[in-house]
Amino acid sequence: GFDGFGSGGFDFSDMFGNRGGASGAESLGDLFGGLFGRRRGGGGNRAQRGADVETEISIDFTEAVRGATVPLRLSSPASCQTCGGSGAKVGTSPRACPNCGGSGLVNRSQGAFAFSEPCRDCRGSGKLIDQPCPDCAGEGVTTQTRTLTVRIPPGVSHGQRIRLAGRGEPGRNNGPTGDLFVLVHVTPHPVFGRDGDNLTVTVPVTFPELTLGTTLTVPTLDGRVSLKVAPGTASGRTLRVRGKGIERRDGRVGDLLVTLRVSVPSKLDDAARAALEAYAEATADHDPRAEILRRAEDGR
The missing domain is CATH 2.60.260.20 (Urease metallochaperone UreE, N-terminal domain)
Structure with a gap:
């Protein structure tokens, strides 16, 4: 049968000596183009x-x-x-190559077939x-x-x-x-990051500012802006400042995303330590880890 045609058993490019460069289809085109006197224009x-x-x-x-x-x-x-x-x-x-007439191709006969090949005199350029x-x-x-x-x-x-x-x-x-x-x-910028069309910035805050609420001054790429923080805001909360992100050419404008992080002092003077200890004593009945411990036990 003819199974070899679809399974790689027969290659026309091998038949005509084409083992690299032009594809088999191009070789056949040059072959039959030369056979019938049609000169390929390229x-x-x-x-x-x-x-x-x-x-x-x-x-x-x-x-x-x-x-x-x-x-x-x-x-x-x-x-x-x-x-x-x-x-x-x-x-x-x-000047036009006299050997190929400026076409860059010459016909060569081999038996019953005629082949088109690049002119050797002009290296296929068609000109000298x-x-x-x-x-x-x-x-x-x-x-x-x-x-x-x-x-x-x-x-x-x-x-x-x-x-x-x-x-x-x-x-x-x-x-x-x-x-x-x-x-x-x-x-990279030392302060700002990016999330799509939004700019991002992490702003340090104190525990009292988050607990009691405050108005912060936060940086933008072109200045500063005031940001209101509600009492009881959690550390890690991200607030959005509209229209302070990246402005596209089509008019779209992103936002500034401000993430609040509690800044923990590495050292305390005596007055600050006494105040903090008094606060700890006043809130001793509150266990911030009670909920997560309960949920972990329920999930066992």
């Missing part, structure tokens, strides 16, 4: 898109939140400015350069250092990639330019 002179380029930048936390315009120095291939990308010495021009440009050695491309202005949008995250269309390597034979991808590294 040798070495076909327009090719330029390669994408990736680089990295580091910005601080505030720039990531608010957005920034950052200069970026980039060394990468670019069209030769001396010859304008033609590869020919100034004052001269490439008699006097190469001295700056790019006839390649039309040189490595250049350029300075780009990169606009970092507000709210960019650490590890995010920003795409700059058309800022990559130039294309070959008038092909389109590739893209530039910028990998962003954000330096």
Whole structure:
């Protein structure tokens, strides 16, 4: 039967000597295209898109939140400015390869078949350069250092990639330019953190402030704000300050999330110690661990 066709038992690419490079389908296309006199339009002179380029930048936390315009120095291939990308010495021009007629392909007969293959004289480019440009050695491309202005949008995250269309390597034979991808590294802030579009901050408070209630002054990225703490607020509670987070370009604004943590003094003077001992004596009947002990016993 014909079971071998679906199970890897027979490979047309092996039949025609294709063991790498073009796919079997492309080899068959070149084969039958040459057999019937149809020349494929895409040798070495076909327009090719330029390669994408990736680089990295580091910005601080505030720039990531608010957005920034950052200069970026980039060394990468670019069209030769001396010859304008033609590869020919100034004052001269490439000429069409006489062997392939400028197509970059030649037909070769082998028995009953005709094959299309890259022209050896012009290496598939379709053109010959008699006097190469001295700056790019006839390649039309040189490595250049350029300075780009990169606009970092507000709210960019650490590890995010920003795409700059058309800022990559130039294309070959008038092909389109590739893209530039910028990998962003954000330096951590000593005070603020981030949770999506929300900013986070942990604020130390005293036990009396949580017990009796108070109004705190807490920092924001652009100043300070007053925050009311209700009496009996637990340590670790997170309060929300609306509209003090990250503002997106579409108008969305996050919040500032303030987590309250009791600050325990490492040392007490005599007056503070006496006051604290008096408080402990006054509240001796209250066991803060009674509930958790009961629930643990119930769960056994």
